[in-house]
Amino acid sequence: MSVHRLLAAAPAALFGGIVLAAPAAAHASVQPVAAGVYDFSLGRLGATTGALLGLVGVVIAGLALARPAGRPGAANRPFRAIVAVVAGLISMALGGLVAATADGGLGTGNGLGGAYVAMLVGLIGSALGGLALARCRRTG
Secondary structure, eight states, rough: OOOOHHHHHHHHHHHHHHHHHHHHHHHHHSEEEEEEEESOOOHHHHHHHHHHHHHHHHHHHHHHHSOOOOOOGGGGGHHHHHHHHHHHHHHHHHHHHHHHSSSSOSSSSHHHHHHHHHHHHHHHHHHHHHHHHHHHHHHH
């Protein structure tokens, strides 16, 4: 290849390299950055809080269901059932909020997996709480 052709092709190659590299660089900057293993991002915090709140709702609903109607602590049963339903609903809402605002998919550290767990545990807690509330209204 002659020097003349090399010098004539250099600006075109440089321009083509810049034009073609710019969209690739822009695309790389738009991709979500995965959180580190030990980083506790806001998504992880929200999902963990929602999952723990849903777990509290499941435990309280289980206690409300396990308490027989004739026992002395049965007066707290409607209150426990209502608390379980509310905790489950808040857990589902928080999990849904984290799932809707997560930047990346599963495994990126943005709390998407925890959000799904929070929604599932919240659904179980509110369903068990509703069952306990229906039982205490029927027996009371």
